[in-house]
Amino acid sequence: MKENPQMIRLTYREAVREAIREALRKDDRVFLMGEDVGRYGGCFAVSKGLLQEFGPERIRDTPLSESAFVGAGIGAAMGGMRPIVEIMTVNFSLLAADQILNNAATILHMSGGQFNIPLVIRMATGGGRQVAAQHSHSLEGWYAHIPGIKVLTPATLEDARGMLWTALEDPDPVLIFENSNLYNMEGQLPADAGPVDIDRARVRRPGSDVTIITYSASLFKALDAAEILAREGIDAEVIDLRTLRPLDQETFLASVTKTHRAVIVDEGWRSGSISAEIAARIMEGAFYELDAPVERICSVEVPMPYAKHLEQAALPQTETIVTTIKRMMHS
Amino acid sequence: MSPETIIKPTNTETISSQRIVSISRERALHLLYQMIRIRRFEAKSAELYGAMKIRGFLHLYDGEEAVAVGVMEALRPEDAVVATYREHGHALARGIPASAIMAEMYGKQEGCSRGRGGSMHLFDAKTRFYGGNAIVGGGLPLAVGLALADKMQGKRRVTCCFFGDGAVAEGEFHESMNLAALWQLPVLFICENNLYAMGTALRLSQSVTDLAKKAAGYAVAAEAVDGMDVLAVEVAAKKAAEIVRAGEGPYFLECRTYRFRGHSAFDTELYRTKAEVEEWKERDPIKTFIEHLKNQGLVSEMDLNELERKVADEIKEAVDFAEAGTWEPVEDLTRFVYSEWRGV
Numbered sequence: 276m277k278e279n280p281q282m283i284r285l286t287y288r289e290a291v292r293e294a295i296r297e298a299l300r301k302d303d304r305v306f307l308m309g310e311d312v313g314r315y316g317g318c319f320a321v322s323k324g325l326l327q328e329f330g331p332e333r334i335r336d337t338p339l340s341e342s343a344f345v346g347a348g349i350g351a352a353m354g355g356m357r358p359i360v361e362i363m364t365v366n367f368s369l370l371a372a373d374q375i376l377n378n379a380a381t382i383l384h385m386s387g388g389q390f391n392i393p394l395v396i397r398m399a400t401g402g403g404r405q406v407a408a409q410h411s412h413s414l415e416g417w418y419a420h421i422p423g424i425k426v427l428t429p430a431t432l433e434d435a436r437g438m439l440w441t442a443l444e445d446p447d448p449v450l451i452f453e454n455s456n457l458y459n460m461e462g463q464l465p466a467d468a469g470p471v472d473i474d475r476a477r478v479r480r481p482g483s484d485v486t487i488i489t490y491s492a493s494l495f496k497a498l499d500a501a502e503i504l505a506r507e508g509i510d511a512e513v514i515d516l517r518t519l520r521p522l523d524q525e526t527f528l529a530s531v532t533k534t535h536r537a538v539i540v541d542e543g544w545r546s547g548s549i550s551a552e553i554a555a556r557i558m559e560g561a562f563y564e565l566d567a568p569v570e571r572i573c574s575v576e577v578p579m580p581y582a583k584h585l586e587q588a589a590l591p592q593t594e595t596i597v598t599t600i601k602r603m604m605h606s
Numbered sequence: 607m608s609p610e611t612i613i614k615p616t617n618t619e620t621i622s623s624q625r626i627v628s629i630s631r632e633r634a635l636h637l638l639y640q641m642i643r644i645r646r647f648e649a650k651s652a653e654l655y656g657a658m659k660i661r662g663f664l665h666l667y668d669g670e671e672a673v674a675v676g677v678m679e680a681l682r683p684e685d686a687v688v689a690t691y692r693e694h695g696h697a698l699a700r701g702i703p704a705s706a707i708m709a710e711m712y713g714k715q716e717g718c719s720r721g722r723g724g725s726m727h728l729f730d731a732k733t734r735f736y737g738g739n740a741i742v743g744g745g746l747p748l749a750v751g752l753a754l755a756d757k758m759q760g761k762r763r764v765t766c767c768f769f770g771d772g773a774v775a776e777g778e779f780h781e782s783m784n785l786a787a788l789w790q791l792p793v794l795f796i797c798e799n800n801l802y803a804m805g806t807a808l809r810l811s812q813s814v815t816d817l818a819k820k821a822a823g824y825a826v827a828a829e830a831v832d833g834m835d836v837l838a839v840e841v842a843a844k845k846a847a848e849i850v851r852a853g854e855g856p857y858f859l860e861c862r863t864y865r866f867r868g869h870s871a872f873d874t875e876l877y878r879t880k881a882e883v884e885e886w887k888e889r890d891p892i893k894t895f896i897e898h899l900k901n902q903g904l905v906s907e908m909d910l911n912e913l914e915r916k917v918a919d920e921i922k923e924a925v926d927f928a929e930a931g932t933w934e935p936v937e938d939l940t941r942f943v944y945s946e947w948r949g950v
Contacts, residue, residue, distance in 0.1 A: 306758065332758065337785070338781070338784060338785065338788065340781035340784065340785060342747060342777060342778050342781055343746075343747045343750060343778060343781030343782050343784075343785045344747075344781075344785065345747070346744070346746070346747020346748050346750065346751060346778065346782075347747050347748075347750045347751035347754055347785060348751060349747070349748055349751055350736075350747065350748040350749060350750060350751020350752040350753070350754065350755065350765075351751040351752070351754045351755040351758070352751070352755075353736065353748070353751070353752060353755075354686075354751065354752040354753075354754070354755025354756060354759075355755050355759060356754075356755045356758060356759070358751075373741055373744055373778075374744070374747060377741045377744055378739075378741075378744060378748060382729075382736075382737070383942050383943070383944070383945065384722055384942045384943055385719060385722055385723045385727040385729065385737065385738070386719050386722070386723065386727070386729035386731075386737070386942075387715075387717070387718075387719040387720025387721070387722045387723065387729065387942060388720065388941065388942040388945075388946070389719070389729050389730070389731040390729060390731065390736065391945045422943045423943050423944070425944075446944075446945035446947060447944050447945050
C-alpha cells in the first residue's frame with residue numbers, strides 16, 4: 276500500500292509518547308511522574324527518551340509509593356501545575372485508590388467549588404499477556420462509578436495521540452486507561468494529528484442489523500467480528516465508547532434505535548460492570564426499540580489465570596461475539 | 607475496661623521556652639486572644655451540636671489550641687495549610703472568619719465550603735486552606751504535591767501540614783516523609799501528638815513512640831516541642847518554617863499535646879481515666895499562659911475581661927450569621943462535581 280506523504284507510520288506507544296512530548300513542549304506546567312518513567316523509559320517504554328529531552332525535573336522517577344505520588348499529583352495540580360501521573364497498571368492503582376476517590380474526586384465538591392484538580396492519571400489496563408491475576412484486570416469500569424473524575428479509554432492511534440492534551444486542558448481529574456495489548460499496534464496517523472474531544476462515542480463501523488458497543492482493545496475484536504458477520508449478511512454497527520464517564524448514551528441509544536439489537540463487549544467482569552450500566556441505560560432509553568434482549572460479552576468471573584488457554588478463555592473473543600450475534604439474529 | 611496506666615504529661619523531653627522568651631504585651635494579648643476564641647468557639651459548637659443545629663461528626667480542639675495558634679504565627683499569607691478533621695482551630699487561627707466556619711457547620715451556603723463539607727471539611731481559597739481532610743494521613747501527599755508545585759515554580763512558600771499521632775501509623779505518612787525528603791520539598795509537617803488515635807493510646811499502636819525519630823529516619827529534620835506551651839510552639843515553628851522557606855527541605859515538628867474532650871461527640875472515653883484528663887488540664891495552654899503573663903505583669907484581669915467580651919461578640923455574630931444563612935437550593939445538588947468552566 277502506498278503511504279500518503281502526509282501520514283506517518285507509528286505505534287500506539289509512540290502515539291502516546293508524542294502526545295506527552297507535545298504537552299511538555301506546549302505547557303511549562305506539564306510534567307510526568309511515576310515509577311520508572313525516566314531512566315528506565317517507562318515499564319511499557321512509553322516515555323523512552325523523554326528524560327533526555329526534558330530532564331529529571333519534568334520526567335520525574337518516583338519511589339514505589341502510589342498513594343504519595345498520586346496524592347502529590349493532586350496537590351501539585353492544586354498548586355498550579357498540570358501533572359501527568361503514570362501508574363504502571365490498574366492493579367497498582369488500588370494502592371492509590373484513597374487519593375483518587377477520597378481526594379481527587381471529592382475536593383472540588385467538598386470545597387464548594389473552590390479547588391479544582393487539573394490532574395491526568397495514565398495507567399495500563401487489560402489482560403492477554405499471561406501476567407496473571409495481579410497485573411491483568413480491567414478496572415476502568417470501577418473507576419467509571421465515581422462522580423468527580425473522567426474516565427477515558429483510547430483504543431485508536433488517533434485517540435492515543437489526541438486525548439491527552441484535551442484531558443490536560445480539563446479543569447478536573449481525568450484517568451486515561453491504556454490497554455497494554457495496544458502499545459505495539461501499528462498504523463498511520465496524519466503528521467499533524469492533534470487534540471480530539473473526550474466526551475463523545477464514535478461509530479467506528481456503520482451497520483444496520485445490530486449494535487456492538489465496546490471500548491479499548493475489545494474494539495478490534497468487535498470490528499473483526501463485524502467483518503466475519505458481514506460475509507454472512509449481517510451488518511453490524513460498532514460503537515467505540517472512548518469515554519466511560521461521562522457516558523455518551525445519546526450515541527448508543529440512537530444506534531440501538533436504528534438496529535434494534537445491542538451487544539456489549541467489555542473486558543471487565545460482568546457483575547456490577549460498565550456493561551451492566553450500559554444495558555440498564557438501553558432499558559431506560561430504548562426498551563421499546565429492542566427486538567431482542569441486550570446481550571453482554573464480558574470477562575469470565577475469575578481472577579485472571581496465567582496459562583494461555585485459560586486466560587484466552589476468560590477474555591471476550593471475536594468468535595464469541597460472532598456466535599452471540601448470530602444466535603440473536605436467528606432467534 | 608480502664609486504662610492500665612495514666613499517661614502523664616511530664617515525661618517528655620521537649621523544647622519548652624516559655625520562661626526564656628520575652629514577649630511584648632501586644633503579642634501576648636494576640637496569642638491569648640487566638641487561643642481563647644478557639645476555646646469559646648468549640649464550646650459554642652458543642653452546645654449547638656447538643657441543640658442539633660450542627661450535625662454529623664464534630665471533633666473539638668480543646669487543649670490543643672497552642673499548636674494551631676503557635677504554628678500559624680510562623681506562616682505568611684502566601685503559604686498553604688493542609689489540616690485534619692479536627693481543624694476549627696486551624697481555620698480560625700489561619701484567618702477564616704468564624705461566621706463562615708459556623709455557617710459551614712450549620713450546612714448553610716454561606717459556609718466556607720458552601721455547606722458541602724461540614725465540620726470536617728473546611729476549605730478556603732483566600733487563605734490557601736486546603737481542608738479539612740478526614741482520611742487520616744490522606745492530607746500528607748497533598749501537602750507534598752503543593753510543595754512540589756511551589757518548588758517547580760520557584761515560589762518560596764511553605765506548605766504546612768497538620769496531622770495527628772494516628773496518621774504516623776498510615777503508609778501515607780511514610781511515603782510522604784520519604785518523598786518530601788528525597789525531593790527536598792518545602793513542607794512543614796506538624797504532628798499534633800495528643801497521645802490517642804481516637805481511643806487507642808500511642809503506646810498500644812506504635813513500636814517506637816518517639817515520633818520525631820520516625821521522621822528523622824527519612825532524613826527529615828525533626829524536633830519535638832511542648833505543645834501545651836504556645837510560646838514554645840511559636841519559637842519552634844518559626845525556626846522550622848525559616849528552614850523550610852530557605853529551601854533546606856522539609857521539617858517535622860512534633861507538638862506534644864492533649865485533647866481535653868472526647869474524640870468526637872460520640873466518644874464515651876472508656877480508654878482513659880478522668881484522673882489522666884485532670885492531670886493534663888493542669889497544663890491547660892490557656893490557663894498556664896495567663897498565669898505566666900500575669901506573673902510577668904503583662905496582662906490584667908481587665909485585659910482578660912476585654913478579650914472575653916471581644917470573643918463573645920465575635921461568636922455571637924458567627925452564630926447569628928449562621929442562623930440567618932440560607933439553604934442551597936436542592937436544584938444545585940449536582941454542582942461542583944465537575945468544574946463549571948473549561949480552560950487552561
